[in-house]
Amino acid sequence: MLEANLVSYAIGEKTLLHDATLACRPGEVTVLLGPNGAGKTTLLRLLAGLYPPSTGQVLLDGHPLSSFNSTQLARQRAVMSQQIHLAFPLSVQDVVLMGRYPHFQRSPTRHDQHLAQQALADMGMSSFAGRDYSTLSGGEAQKVQMARVLAQIWEAPAQGSRVLLLDEPVSSLDVQYQHQLLQRARQLAHEQAIVVAILHDINLAVSYADRLVLLKNGHIHATLPDPAELTEPLLRDVFAVDMRLLINPYTQKPVVVVAG
Amino acid sequence: MTLSPGRVRLYFSCLTVSLLVVLVLSARLGAMALTYPELGGFLQEAFGVAAPSADPVAALHRGVFFEIRLPRVLLCACVGAALSMSGTLMQALFRNPIVEPGLIGTSAGAALGAAVIFVLGNSLNWANVPVLGALVLPAAAFVGALAATALVYRLSAVQGRVTVASMLLAGIAVNALAAGGTGFLSYIARDPQARSITFWNLGSFSSADWPSFYLVGLVTVLGGWAALRFAKSLNALQLGETEAQYLGINVRRLQTQVLLLNTLLVAVATATVGVIGFVGLVVPHLLRLAGFSDNRLLIMGAALLGAILMIVSDTVARTIIAPAELPIGVLTAFVGAPVFLWLLSRYQQLSSRGGFYA
Secondary structure, three states, X not given: OEEEEEEEEEEOOEEEEEEEEEEEOOOOEEEEEOOOOOXXXXXXXXXXXXXXXXXXXXXXXXXXXXXXXXXXXXXXXXXXXXXXXXXXXOEHHHHHHHHHHHHOOOOOOHHHHHHHHHHHHHOXXXXXXXXXXXXXXXXXXXXXXXXXXXXXXXXXXOOOXXXXXXXXXXXXXXXXXXXXXXXXXXXXXXXXXXXXXXXOOHHHHHHHOOEEEEEEOOEEEEEEOOHHHOOHHHHHHHHXXXXXXXXXXXXXXXXXXXOO | OXXXXXXXXXXXXXXXXXXXXXXXXXXXXXXXXXXXXXXXXXXXXXXXXXXXXXXXXXXXXXHHHHHHHHHHHHHHHHHHHHHHHHHHHHHHHHOOOOOOOOOOOHHHHHXXXXXXXXXXXXXXXXXXXXXHHHXXXXXXXXXXXXXXXHHHHHHHEEOOEEOHHHXXXXXXXXXXXXXXXXHHHHHHOOHHHHHHHHHHXXXXXXXXXXXXXXXXXXXXXXXXHHHHHHHHXXXXXXXXXXXXXXXXXXXXXXXXXXXXXXXXXXXXXXXXXXXXXXHHHHHHHHHHHOOOOOHHHHHHHHHHHHHHHHHHHHHHXXXXXXXXXXOHHHHHHHHHHHHHHHHHHHHHHXXXXXXXXX
């Protein structure tokens, strides 16, 4: 389990996140939802252990993140950030292989290379293996980055939970690939990984989340153990837009529409 | 893009063979040209296979070869390797392909540190103690180089990202500051000291001897070994500091270690042969043009190619206007500065497409 206990984060005078408490369970996809500047990325980075919280504590399997050795943590926790620019030309397969860096000392083993190829195939990007990463479109780059983080936590560690943290992983993808990527994330959750994703599309969030976390102004506004509990007043509170909930006749799940 | 293992072997074989060829050619050429049979004879003598001939001309040539030519050629190789590896390390660390020790103040800082010793050294008694004295100059260069590099890095990193523009501006400022200091020292210096500062600012291998080769050689070999240990982390750093941290790399520690290593390489080379610019810029770039992208291969390739280019440059510098010598820094600037301008214009174009940081 990945838990945040009354976690705050401040830079100078400005507090980006106030007393957030959250529990992300293995087997579940937790989706963070909220308008720009709500503190979603800050919360995700604290969960990733990028920096220590100003107050409070983040625990993974009951141990504070600060007690983990950084390589050890990297073997079980992968993070996909929003946009990644490379300084130098690098091939797609080299980028994906970087996901295996925490697992080998000097040179990748055959096994590492095999897993990197498998992860790339998993995202349907095998034919891009030799391409220069910087020539990829935004969507292709996102799929490659997903392959990289998948390669990083492809195998479950001997002990401890696998954690996958995604910061707007589908922002540049076509509809088809949005679903492909999120289904892959779901599949990982089925294999008892902890998955946390920031999504902008409320409908995608509702269809893939097991647990919805709504953030606003640096506070966790509400935590819904089931996305079906989403209500119109809650959406209006968080997003300040008049939204209505309908029922999708095909999936029987809620669909959000903007009312004028 | 990625080099196949066969290609890598081919390139490294070519580089190794070329290095051996230029080593021999360079040892032969010069104000006093030696013949191949002579070189063969020296080698046999060195390994005790043949007895040294008593002929006075042969003895003179032997003296030239063992006391002047050979240490100089070997020192060239080490300095070239050290500066090129340093350029590779800095480019990976700053995540920027147009970084070079000369542009970001490292060389100028080393020069200032060394100039202090040139001018004030004689008034310091401990500088004349044999072993300590030999290390005072490199140590002063190291302190100067470290201060200048750290200052530029601090000034140009905005939230951990180094932008080309801010880095070049910070580099200009720190270079000017260091050059001002060096200029002031040569102004207050007595004539011979001032002259040595001027010459040394242009770089020259004419003072090469065995002790300087041992020092630079040791630092280059140990530095290269250490650099290879950082290669994987530096590769990961290409994704950005945040991603590198997610991959389990302690980025702050890596930056400190690489900056120190790099400063050591540049300071020792600069303290020995003066300021030689642009080698660290051009060599990694040539390798990238050939398709190298893994820092492990880049570091090894840079050591070999840097050694080759430095030996060739020095051979040209000491033969083109023989018996006089062109300062080698002048030569590398003539070749390197246009390459730098070309790179800059290329990355300016890239910047308009949004790749200015990287």
